[in-house]
Amino acid sequence: MIKHLLRLPLYCLGTLLAIGVIIILFGVSDHPDVQLGWTLGHEDILRARKILREGSKTSPDEIGTLVLSKEDLNLAANYLLNRYSKSAVEISLKANKLKFIVTATLPENPLGKYLNITIRLGNADDGPLPTVTKFKAGKLLLPSSIAAYLIDYGIRHSALNAYFLLATRQIQAVKIDPDKITVTYFSDLKTLIQARQLLSPEASTSAFNDYQKKLGEIVAGHDPKWRLSFADLLKPLFTLAYQRSDLNNAIDENKLAIIALNDYINKQETHRFLTSANASTPYYAAFMYKRSDLAQHFIGSATLTASMNGQVSKVVGEEKELSDADGGSGFSFVDLAADKAGTRFGELATASPEQARKFQKALSEIKGYNDIMPDPTDLPEHMNESEFKSRYGSTSSPAYQRLSQEIDERIAAIPLYKPD
Template identity: 60%
Template sequence: MKTLLRLLFACLATVLLFCAVLVFFGVSDTPDVALKWSLTPADIMRAKKILHEGSKTKPDEIGTLELTRADLNLATNYLLNRYSKSAVNISVKENKLKFIVTATLPENRLGKYVNITFRLGNEDNNPLPSLTKFKAGKLLLPSKLAELVISKVIEHTSLKDYFILATHPIEAVRIDADKIVITYHSNRETLAKARDLLTHGTEKTALNPYQQQLLDVLAHHDPNWRLSLAELLKPLFALAYQRSTLDTAIEENKQVIFTVNDYVNKEGQQALPSHLLDATSIRQTPTFLYKRIDLAQHFIGSATITASANGQLAQMMGEEKELSDAKSGSGFSFVDLTADKAGTRFGEVATASPESARKLQKIMSEITHYRDFMPDPTHFPEHMNEAEFKKRYGSIESPIYKKLVKQIDAQVAGVAIYKTQ
């Protein structure tokens, strides 16, 4: 028994020591990879195409995916920047993938960035790559120890389900000088688990407190009147203010935003599961801002992207959507773009810090109108097809375009809720 306890404590000490070394040597005020990498609309479209390539393979079939080094860098940077301001540089050397990763840290006394370098390669004819080298900053650490500790951290954290779903379908990875070939096999069970996990992983038969609050709002809403986005956000943030502490405020705000977005945009798991709606007299009611459904969708959609990823990505996706609409849709709209920008700012304030999160909860629980968080954008130009947009503004890099965007930014910044932050 004593031997077992000693072994357990030795393993724990090894993990703690490894983490301490990682923090001490990996954290720095200087990034190893410049964080100037930015997504263009073309980058976003290409990254999405790469990441959705696997969906072409039917369940229970073997599929292959070929990626160039440029593809791998683009897709990885796109994913990383959904969660924090980060950058990765991936290169191929001697049939091994070398990753240099820099991630921005929350404000702390140790440093602004964490820098990690590692290599993946196929050893002993293994079809799946393993960790062959690992560095925290400039300190080289044993790859086997790093691999063991990383696997233990994943196994005992919320990353476990995501890691299994990401790696379990992969049968083999071949690393060539000019491309990486991934062979994968996804069965129906894996795809079902992925769908459930990526829609917040909640039970389909249960309501979280914010879903229940939203249900109560709909139950008391007069169907003869438009449903304002403020009518959803105000009571849900009031509930968040009651439930939260300083430590939990950011997560509670995210749940509010995710719940409202699921209802307004009807994407992924519904905020109100259909079987619960069927059992009541409550019906799905469109949500409005300035008498427009699309503005509510743009606002809360951008807030959701920002709360779960980052503001830069939300803004670029907003511009990409408007450029796409100019080609084949309702046309480029600075009105929609204003809603995107306001939603992005809202998501930033909701999750910037525990203090900011708590302050927003209190303010939102006392609002009287959606003007308190969304400026009136209806005077801005919209419904421009591609030809008209190019004639009037040239491109999103032109001075006249940037001047109008600056006016939109100023109008958003002038809203009282954002002034106080």
């Protein structure tokens, strides 16, 4: 009897593995169920900001509600999916059910290019939280109870578990209506602190401190009679990344180097970390092509791309320039070029372990900032809103797209960004 009981967990594990294999076999295909190539527009950016503001209005230890339309859900879900891989999701609301059709791009394999999953959620027996009512892998329909268990098991035994617990622990109820969902949640101070720690870059690790220390050494040794070149910061940090890395940690080291640079260049108040070892260490702006704003745009976009999403970085750059045209410093294709170059930089620095290592080595051998960004100073800038509309109309006009393409071609011509 004991012998049989001891075998039971093995039988259960074997069953789960078999079901997992079946899902992969039926769910993998050469054809995506959802069209890939999701693009984030300017209206999406505005709506995302509104959602974030609404979610932040609730004070700690208060009950809050968040109402999301089908468009909001699709925006948020596609944004999150594309932080990690080239994927897409189509969300629909029908008959008080929430339906997800998800297509994820897979690494090269003999089975197929895409994994297609369909999940439907509903409030069973008028419960406050929705449960899985339908699950399909390709054309294979699984019982909802088995699917729910597999999803829960997969989340709890992956890197998603911390995010899952943080989100679900505070949700009190989710009401699904034909045109929206209403989330009721309780926000306590402890959870807000945990969320900040989870979603913010880890700045207290010894590895990050090593990059901060290296920056401090560079700045401490800088001759104030000369401009501080962005390359004089970048090259030593990626030399350090190359020395610290192998294929297992190259991407993470590149992210730390980029984040450390951004903390110095774009957040002047954080230059205090440089003074921890030497209170007299000054702060100097970093320059590219005799302009400090180009270094700020470049590394800001690189950081956003490396830690989040290249598509988001691209649109945020355009959104910033359009905002500047409306009462700010004016629309600048010069700044936009720096944004685009930074986005490309962030993409390649974190594309794959092999690419990350090649990138480190190449950056440890650069001679100047022209090795990472073409000269943009001949491009139009300082255009107010009326002048921008008169010359280019909008970001979707042929005139704008031609100049945007020219900037892309200039960046692509830099050897660092050329394919192997």
